[in-house]
Amino acid sequence: MNVFVVSREYAGIAEAGGVKNVVCSLSETLLKSGCDVTVFIPYYACTDTSSVKNLHDCREEVSFTVAGKKESVRFSEGIINGVHIVFLHHPAFAEKQGVYTYTEQEQIENPRHSKGEGHEDVLKLNVLFQKGIVLAARRIITDSPDIIHCHDATAALVPVFVKQAQGQSAEDKKYYGNTKCIVTIHNAGPGYHHNFKDIREAEFLTGLSEKILSCGMSGKRIEPFLLAAGTSTLTAVSPWYADEINSGDTDTDGLSEALKAKKIKVKGIINGIDAEKYDTGNPEVSLLPYTFCPERHDLKGKYLCRKYFFENYAAKNAKKHAENETLIQYGYLDEPDDSTVCITYHGRIAHQKGIDVASKAARLILDKKLNVRFIFAGQGFPELEMQFAAIAKDYPGRAVYIKGYTKQMARLSVASADFSLHPSYFEPCGLEDFIAQLFGTIPVANATGGLKKILDEETGFLYSPNTAEKLSEVLYSLIKIRAIPETNIFTSMIAYAAKYVKENYSWKNVAEKYYLPLYTELAGDEKK
Numbered sequence: 001m002n003v004f005v006v007s008r009e010y011a012g013i014a015e016a017g018g019v020k021n022v023v024c025s026l027s028e029t030l031l032k033s034g035c036d037v038t039v040f041i042p043y044y045a046c047t048d049t050s051s052v053k054n055l056h057d058c059r060e061e062v063s064f065t066v067a068g069k070k071e072s073v074r075f076s077e078g079i080i081n082g083v084h085i086v087f088l089h090h091p092a093f094a095e096k097q098g099v100y101t102y103t104e105q106e107q108i109e110n111p112r113h114s115k116g117e118g119h120e121d122v123l124k125l126n127v128l129f130q131k132g133i134v135l136a137a138r139r140i141i142t143d144s145p146d147i148i149h150c151h152d153a154t155a156a157l158v159p160v161f162v163k164q165a166q167g168q169s170a171e172d173k174k175y176y177g178n179t180k181c182i183v184t185i186h187n188a189g190p191g192y193h194h195n196f197k198d199i200r201e202a203e204f205l206t207g208l209s210e211k212i213l214s215c216g217m218s219g220k221r222i223e224p225f226l227l228a229a230g231t232s233t234l235t236a237v238s239p240w241y242a243d244e245i246n247s248g249d250t251d252t253d254g255l256s257e258a259l260k261a262k263k264i265k266v267k268g269i270i271n272g273i274d275a276e277k278y279d280t281g282n283p284e285v286s287l288l289p290y291t292f293c294p295e296r297h298d299l300k301g302k303y304l305c306r307k308y309f310f311e312n313y314a315a316k317n318a319k320k321h322a323e324n325e326t327l328i329q330y331g332y333l334d335e336p337d338d339s340t341v342c343i344t345y346h347g348r349i350a351h352q353k354g355i356d357v358a359s360k361a362a363r364l365i366l367d368k369k370l371n372v373r374f375i376f377a378g379q380g381f382p383e384l385e386m387q388f389a390a391i392a393k394d395y396p397g398r399a400v401y402i403k404g405y406t407k408q409m410a411r412l413s414v415a416s417a418d419f420s421l422h423p424s425y426f427e428p429c430g431l432e433d434f435i436a437q438l439f440g441t442i443p444v445a446n447a448t449g450g451l452k453k454i455l456d457e458e459t460g461f462l463y464s465p466n467t468a469e470k471l472s473e474v475l476y477s478l479i480k481i482r483a484i485p486e487t488n489i490f491t492s493m494i495a496y497a498a499k500y501v502k503e504n505y506s507w508k509n510v511a512e513k514y515y516l517p518l519y520t521e522l523a524g525d526e527k528k
Contacts, residue, residue: 001519002143003030005039006133006158007151009099012080014047016099017348018271018431019186022237023151025274026515027083029507033516036084038141040133042125043076043087044096052078052085060139066127067205073132075140086140088132092125100154116381126154126194126224127205134161138175145179146523150232152186153194156224159183159231160208180522181232185225185266187428188236188245189352190253196222218258225255229264233522237429238450242268250426250449269514270453271429272507278438280415286439287408288415294440294498297491302440306342306416310335313409314375314400327409330401331392333373341372341479344417344441346410347432349380349388354423354446359387360468361423361475366395370479374399377413415439418482418490423471427451433460434505437497442490444474453505459497 009016011024023039031037049055055078063072076087097103100122102113119125137145150158159181165172186192195218196202202213202222216227228234236242244250245266248257259266279285280292280301289308292301312319316332336342343365345358362374376388376399388401402409414420420436422445429450433443443460445451454460463474482490503509 001146001523002036003038003519004137004141004145004148005037005151006130006148006155007039007041008129008154010039010041010085012048012051013085014041014044014099016101017186018429019151021273021431022184022186022271025272025507026149026511028081028274029272029511030515031082032508033511035519036143038084038086038145040086040088040129040137042093042129043089044093044099046097046099047087049078052080054078058086058140060136062132062136062139064131064135065207066131067124071128073128073136075136077140086133088129088136090128090132092121092128096125122194123196123201123205126157130155130157131161131206134158134165135172138171144175144177147519148179148181150181150183150228152184153192153224156183156194156228157206158228160212160227163231164208164212178524181228182518182522183225183228183232183234184269185234185236185245185428187352188225188241188250188252188255189426190251193253193255194224198222218254221254223255223258226258226262229259229262233518234259234264234266235518236266236268238270238453239268240452241426241428241449242266244426244449267518269518270450270505270510271431272505272510273431273434273438273501274507275438275502275505278411278435280439286415287411288439289412292440294438294494295502297495299440299491299494302415305412306336309375309412309416313402313412326406327402327404330389330403331396331399333375333400334397336373337371339371339483341370341419341482342375342417343372343419343421343475343479344375344377344413345388345421346375346377346413349378349384351381351384352425352427354425354466355384355387357423357446357466357468357471358421359391361421361471362391362399363394364468364472365475365479366391366398368476370476371483372398372479375413375417376401377410379404411435411439414441417441419444419475419478421471422446422451423466424448424451425466429453434501436460437501440494440498442478442493442497444471444478446471455500458493459500460493 005027007023009020011020027037058075061074074089104115106113107115162176198220199213215230216222288305290301290304292298314333391399392401420441420443427449436443446466447462447464456462
């Protein structure tokens with residue numbers, strides 16, 4: 001099959017959240033399964049093309065109207081790990097230093113653009129991207145797409161523009177005549193919908209008719225996911241999250257109710273993980289300084305990684321920070337001994353992730369004077385970042401916050417710990433729990449959405465309700481058990497969890513079991 005993949009981010013090229021990993025891994029897996037795969041992505045100021053081979057400009061340029069103004073976009077293309085990448089170029093994207101939000105540097109350059117806030121012209125960006133690739137695809141790629149797989153709300157209008165294009169020219173009608181579209185909802189929570197405030201704004205920006213847009217009304221707003229539902233198949237990134245969307249058991253800012261009213265069901269397909277990219281037996285891949293093998297109960301290297309992390313990132317005079325100006329250390333950790341229990345949170349610093357739950361639970365545990373160390377790592381909203389910074393200040397030697405991101409630091413912060421925290425209020429799938437399990441770290445998670453893939457008391461621990469008191473209660477019990485080194489009963493759980501993830505959640509498994517059958521079903525019998 002010929003598959004087009006549409007996304008605003010892609011691992012190794014332009015990165016923001018977990019979408020980048022899904023799009024990259026699924027595209028590479030589909031390619032290995034025999035599909036022709038082309039990924040469409042905008043070209044930002046932050047785009048990294050160092051791994052893209054044979055990068056060159058396309059001759060094609062298309063012009064169309066957005067927000068009442070004629071806009072022109074051009075394209076370039078190349079290959080990354082065998083996958084065909086097409087970049088859309090426009091000045092509005094070229095000036096963006098972040099994929100979705102303003103960076104600290106952009107705030108310095110223009111105080112009106114606060115770090116972490118979404119781009120003020122985001123709706124225009126989305127339309128430029130989606131409309132541009134639909135109009136230009138047949139000029140760049142000769143063979144018609146069997147499937148166009150669109151990722152998240154920023155690509156959800158592609159099926160609508162495809163349907164519109166079919167009625168505008170004979171060439172487009174022929175090109176897209178047998179094309180089927182899928183829109184994957186990576187996050188249906190408030191703030192992730194990229195909806196238009198009303199039908200007039202949507203009409204002005206997209207050029208779509210009022211008749212078409214009215215199908216996407218949710219209250220006064222025009223909802224891209226709802227518009228996509230009329231012209232594509234909707235999926236979510238785990239069966240549990242799809243169930244929550246369908247039942248209305250998670251906050252979708254009105255999407256669940258609107259879909260239910262139209263009798264539209266979202267299909268859940270779990271995300272996979274490329275376990276080989278986190279191979280703890282290969283330092284060049286894992287980026288960890290020492291090797292170990294959780295499945296074989298070999299954890300010696302894991303604890304050497306902990307020592308390395310403490311010395312180079314978390315100590316009072318950490319060695320690496322002079323070399324790595326992208327990281328800011330708040331507080332420090334005293335060197336642990338064999339009975340010290342290490343607990344980590346790594347990820348986006350956002351309300352969705354339950355930062356306030358993690359912060360309060362950490363304080364409740366630290367107040368008990370246990371032999372425990374807390375590691376907080378990541379970046380996001382400044383007011384939430386400061387919660388972790390405050391803990392590091394209030395509990396010297398027992399809590400550290402590493403603000404910023406480097407891949408090595410992020411992985412070390414997880415591999416160094418005994419337990420990882422996942423107190424998300426809602427979680428479509430979750431990747432950090434997978435990574436933790438591959439690194440021999442036991443996840444402790446709120447029983448919500450995709451985090452329910454953790455097998456309670458088998459591959460990790462689930463808790464409910466999602467309160468600091470409940471989380472601290474669970475952690476206290478685990479700390480008391482883990483603090484006795486000679487009776488570390490978690491070794492078998494660590495081994496089983498790593499093995500379970502590799503066997504059940506490889507992208508090859510997910511693609512062959514779920515995505516390829518769905519593509520085949522949609523494309524028709526002639527593709528079987």
